[in-house]
Amino acid sequence: xxxxxxxxxxxxxxxxxxxxxxxxxxxxxxxxxxxxxxxxxxxxxxxxxxxxxxxxxxxxxxxxxxxxxxxxxxxxxxxxxxxxxxxxxxxxxxxxxxxxxxxxxxxxxx
Amino acid sequence: xxxxxxxxxxxxxxxxxxxxxxxxxxxxxxxxxxxxxxxxxxxxxxxxxxxxxxxxxxxxxxxxxxxxxxxxxxxxxxxxxxxxxxxxxxxxxxxxxxxxxxxxxxxxxxxxxxxxxxxxx
Numbered sequence: 001x002x003x004x005x006x007x008x009x010x011x012x013x014x015x016x017x018x019x020x021x022x023x024x025x026x027x028x029x030x031x032x033x034x035x036x037x038x039x040x041x042x043x044x045x046x047x048x049x050x051x052x053x054x055x056x057x058x059x060x061x062x063x064x065x066x067x068x069x070x071x072x073x074x075x076x077x078x079x080x081x082x083x084x085x086x087x088x089x090x091x092x093x094x095x096x097x098x099x100x101x102x103x104x105x106x107x108x109x110x
Numbered sequence: 111x112x113x114x115x116x117x118x119x120x121x122x123x124x125x126x127x128x129x130x131x132x133x134x135x136x137x138x139x140x141x142x143x144x145x146x147x148x149x150x151x152x153x154x155x156x157x158x159x160x161x162x163x164x165x166x167x168x169x170x171x172x173x174x175x176x177x178x179x180x181x182x183x184x185x186x187x188x189x190x191x192x193x194x195x196x197x198x199x200x201x202x203x204x205x206x207x208x209x210x211x212x213x214x215x216x217x218x219x220x221x222x223x224x225x226x227x228x229x230x231x
Contacts, residue, residue, distance in 0.1 A: 033216065033217070035216075044205055044222065044223055045221050047220070050217065050219060092215045092217065096172075097169045099215075100157065101156065101157060102154075104155070
C-alpha cells in the first residue's frame with residue numbers, strides 16, 4: 001500500500017487555485033526530494049515537478065511545488081480545463097528501499 | 111529527445127513467465143538509473159523495481175520481490191524485466207522510466223508509453 005497520503009479528490013472552477021497535499025514520513029519526504037506527476041486519462045504519467053519545486057522545461061509556471069518537513073504540496077494556479085487529471089507525489093523511502101507513490105488525487109475542473 | 115519504448119507484454123497464464131524490454135534513446139543510457147512502474151486497471155501507480163546506472167544496485171517492491179528480476183544492457187541501451195511465477199494480481203500496464211540521477215534514488219523523469227500484461231487462465 002501507498003506510504004504517501006494524498007486527498008482522493010480536489011476541484012475548482014477555471015481560474016481558481018487548487019492545492020494538493022502529500023503527507024509522508026522521516027524516511028521518505030523528510031529526507032529525500034519529492035516529485036509530482038500528472039496523468040491524463042489513458043496516457044502515461046508526466047513529470048510535473050522534481051526536486052520539490054523545480055519545473056521541467058515546458059511545464060507552465062501555473063504549477064508549483066513546495067516541501068516542509070515530512071509533507072509536500074502541489075499548487076495549480078489559474079486552473080484550466082486541461083488540468084483535469086490525476087496527480088501523484090513520489091519520493092525515495094530509505095527504510096523500504098523503494099520509490100513510493102502517493103495515493104493519488106483526481107482534480108476536477110467544475 | 112528522450113524516448114522509451116516498452117515491448118513484450120501480452121496475455122499469460124498464472125504461474126508462467128514473461129520478459130519485458132525497454133529500448134532507450136535520446137540520452138546517455140549508461141549514465142542513469144532506470145525503473146519499472148506498473149498500474150493495474152483503474153488503480154494508482156505502483157513502483158516495481160529500480161537498477162542503478164552501473165548495475166551495482168537493484169531494489170524491488172515487496173509484491174514482486176523474489177519473482178521479478180530487473181536487468182540492463184548498457185551496450186544495447188536496453189532495460190529488461192524478467193517476470194516469473196506470474197499472478198492474476200500482476201495484471202497491469204508496465205511502464206519503463208528513466209531516473210534523473212545515476213543511482214536510481216531521485217525518481218522518474220521520463221516515462222515510456224507502457225505495455226499491458228494480462229495474467230489470466
